[in-house]
Amino acid sequence: xxxxxxxxxxxxxxxxxxxxxxxxxxxxxxxxxxxxxxxxxxxxxxxxxxxxxxxxxxxxxxxxxxxxxxxxxxxxxxxxxxxxxxxxxxxxxxxxxxxxxxxxxxxxxxxxxxxxxxxxxxxxxxxxxxxxxxxxxxxxxxxxxxxxxxxxxxxxxxxxxxxxxxxxxxxxxxxxxxxxxxxxxxxxxxxxxxxxxxxxxxxxxxxxxxxx
Ligand SMILES: C[S@@+](CC[C@H](N)C(=O)[O-])C[C@H]1O[C@@H](n2cnc3c(N)ncnc32)[C@H](O)[C@@H]1O
Numbered sequence: 001x002x003x004x005x006x007x008x009x010x011x012x013x014x015x016x017x018x019x020x021x022x023x024x025x026x027x028x029x030x031x032x033x034x035x036x037x038x039x040x041x042x043x044x045x046x047x048x049x050x051x052x053x054x055x056x057x058x059x060x061x062x063x064x065x066x067x068x069x070x071x072x073x074x075x076x077x078x079x080x081x082x083x084x085x086x087x088x089x090x091x092x093x094x095x096x097x098x099x100x101x102x103x104x105x106x107x108x109x110x111x112x113x114x115x116x117x118x119x120x121x122x123x124x125x126x127x128x129x130x131x132x133x134x135x136x137x138x139x140x141x142x143x144x145x146x147x148x149x150x151x152x153x154x155x156x157x158x159x160x161x162x163x164x165x166x167x168x169x170x171x172x173x174x175x176x177x178x179x180x181x182x183x184x185x186x187x188x189x190x191x192x193x194x195x196x197x198x199x200x201x202x203x204x205x206x207x208x209x210x211x212x
Pocket of ligand 1: 046047049067069073095096113190191193
């Protein structure tokens with residue numbers, strides 16, 4: 001997937017009070033940074049941030065962190081956050097591969113929303129539900145493991161169900177059409193999801209858990 005590059009994106013997002021610079025400094029100290037013991041939920045690849053911002057607004061009793069690789073992608077999120085004061089939201093500009101350097105066992109839920117599908121078999125290890133990522137998540141989950149995944153990509157979804165179940169995750173809820181499910185699931189849409197929803201494409205959803 002190609003994204004627009006915004007000049008000075010680093011400087012723009014650097015001015016946002018929501019951006020945590022040098023996030024590795026806060027390993028094992030994220031609860032201190034938030035100033036409470038509420039659960040910490042992490043979105044990998046938050047893009048323009050609509051989902052994580054609205055989650056933070058909707059659930060003030062939880063903490064949210066949006067992590068994104070590209071500063072250009074994050075500019076929109078920082079703009080959306082101007083004139084807001086959400087004490088339960090932080091943003092990180094980093095590679096998801098480095099999450100074990102950023103977090104200790106502090107995370108309650110990981111959101112994987114419309115992640116790159118990496119359709120070629122040789123790129124499989126880049127998928128956020130590849131075993132190497134699932135092992136990485138083990139290092140940052142507080143106790144029980146909890147992943148919520150949404151995608152429009154059937155191939156990635158099938159792959160993820162297989163990978164998660166091989167890794168002993170249990171599916172609390174699966175939907176092959178999140179927005180038209182017989183039993184509605186409380187949902188906040190991401191930027192990509194809004195677009196796909198408009199186009200009438202089904203959204204695949206899984207809530208996967210492993211309780212220790
Ligand atoms: C298809 S977009 C989805 C954005 C957002 N989650 C949404 O649903 O609107 C995927 C996002 O994942 C980010 N991403 C891809 N690989 C990443 C990585 N290794 N670490 C962090 N972010 C990554 C991309 O830069 C992009 O913003």
